[in-house]
Amino acid sequence: MGTDVTTRLYPRERLGRVQQAAGRAGLDAVLLTPGPDLRYVTGYDAKQLERLTCLVVPASGDPFLVVPRLELPAAQASPAGGLDVELVPWDETDDPYALVASRLPRGIGRVALADRMWAVMALRFRAALPGAEQVPAGDVMRELRMRKSAAEVEALREAGEAIDRVHRRVPELLKPGRTEREVGRDIADLILAEGHATVEFVIVGSGPNGANPHAELSDRVIRPGEPIVVDIGGAMPSGYCSDATRNYCIGAPPEDYLAYYRVLQEAQQAACDAVRPGATPEAVDAAARDVIAAAGHGEHFFHRTGHGIGLEGHEDPYIVAGNTEPLQPGMAFSVEPGIYPGPHGARIEDIVVCTDDGYERLNNVTRDLVVVG
Ligand code: ZN
Ligand code: ZN
Ligand code: ZN
Numbered sequence: 001m002g003t004d005v006t007t008r009l010y011p012r013e014r015l016g017r018v019q020q021a022a023g024r025a026g027l028d029a030v031l032l033t034p035g036p037d038l039r040y041v042t043g044y045d046a047k048q049l050e051r052l053t054c055l056v057v058p059a060s061g062d063p064f065l066v067v068p069r070l071e072l073p074a075a076q077a078s079p080a081g082g083l084d085v086e087l088v089p090w091d092e093t094d095d096p097y098a099l100v101a102s103r104l105p106r107g108i109g110r111v112a113l114a115d116r117m118w119a120v121m122a123l124r125f126r127a128a129l130p131g132a133e134q135v136p137a138g139d140v141m142r143e144l145r146m147r148k149s150a151a152e153v154e155a156l157r158e159a160g161e162a163i164d165r166v167h168r169r170v171p172e173l174l175k176p177g178r179t180e181r182e183v184g185r186d187i188a189d190l191i192l193a194e195g196h197a198t199v200e201f202v203i204v205g206s207g208p209n210g211a212n213p214h215a216e217l218s219d220r221v222i223r224p225g226e227p228i229v230v231d232i233g234g235a236m237p238s239g240y241c242s243d244a245t246r247n248y249c250i251g252a253p254p255e256d257y258l259a260y261y262r263v264l265q266e267a268q269q270a271a272c273d274a275v276r277p278g279a280t281p282e283a284v285d286a287a288a289r290d291v292i293a294a295a296g297h298g299e300h301f302f303h304r305t306g307h308g309i310g311l312e313g314h315e316d317p318y319i320v321a322g323n324t325e326p327l328q329p330g331m332a333f334s335v336e337p338g339i340y341p342g343p344h345g346a347r348i349e350d351i352v353v354c355t356d357d358g359y360e361r362l363n364n365v366t367r368d369l370v371v372v373g
Pocket of ligand 1: 232233243244349
């Protein structure tokens with residue numbers, strides 16, 4: 001990634017926005033240890049270590065980044081080094097929690113901790129700031145992270161194109177006699193070869209395993225005539241994630257499968273068509289669920305329709321009954337209804353972005369069943 005790309009993805013004003021949000025939420029400080037929140041605010045993809053790295057954003061006053069001296073060069077070289085943030089190194093025999101406490105105002109009332117902070121660190125902060133109430137930083141961070149900027153949407157679009165290229169090559173890996181694990185290893189290699197920095201997950205669910213939405217790769221041999229659910233994703237060098245599910249079969253699939261696959265395609269399209277600013281996530285979920293229920297398969301669709309995606313594979317907003325927080329332009333999430341009657345199942349998953357007047361799909365490889373051989 002060039003400097004320009006980094007600056008567009010991780011703009012300097014984020015720090016100020018966190019500070020303002022903290023003030024509005026009645027927080028005295030936000031403490032962000034390595035993870036997606038720290039990366040979102042500073043661009044620093046810091047390692048999670050037992051030694052404390054922590055960005056401290058006080059509601060008033062200057063933010064600072066506490067880093068182990070060993071990590072100082074990495075922090076300086078990261079985008080965080082170019083921000084208006086003091087880097088505060090600590091040495092091996094220092095107490096970094098006391099260091100943070102000493103730089104915050106006395107009698108601090110409420111601190112927000114990164115949702116992904118290790119419990120052991122949260123407990124050390126509790127001891128170092130005994131009067132402070134601890135709350136999750138996610139309550140303020142989600143508001144910022146849920147609506148993607150144009151640069152973030154572009155990063156998600158690149159991730160979508162990369163995982164689509166992998167799906168286009170899946171058919172050549174599907175040969176009778178190969179196991180799910182063998183195919184899955186090849187897919188993992190392709191995820192990296194097509195531009196991802198990491199492989200986050202690979203699901204190759206053949207036959208009955210396709211009826212289990214979270215099937216693990218197994219040594220099961222894939223047989224002709226068995227539908228296969230392939231759900232794959234990774235994280236790009238930008239930090240942004242991909243996630244897409246397509247369905248394959250070596251030879252002709254069973255007739256009953258083809259019948260419910262058509263229902264699933266209709267349901268997935270109906271859910272996408274329900275995406276627009278002001279629509280609720282639960283309405284998007286219902287759009288898919290109503291089609292599947294009307295076809296008599298309601299009980300065979302037993303998970304939510306989707307999840308937000310960005311620097312994390314699963315984040316807000318969740319596309320589920322009960323979520324009535326209206327969609328806004330820039331929100332990015334999966335639309336992934338499934339039908340799992342056994343002894344096989346199917347799921348179709350795209351990442352979509354809510355636009356000013358509807359939606360954009362970030363996965364565009366065919367959603368039809370791909371018959372191989
Ligand atoms: Zn998926
Ligand atoms: Zn997903
Ligand atoms: Zn059914």
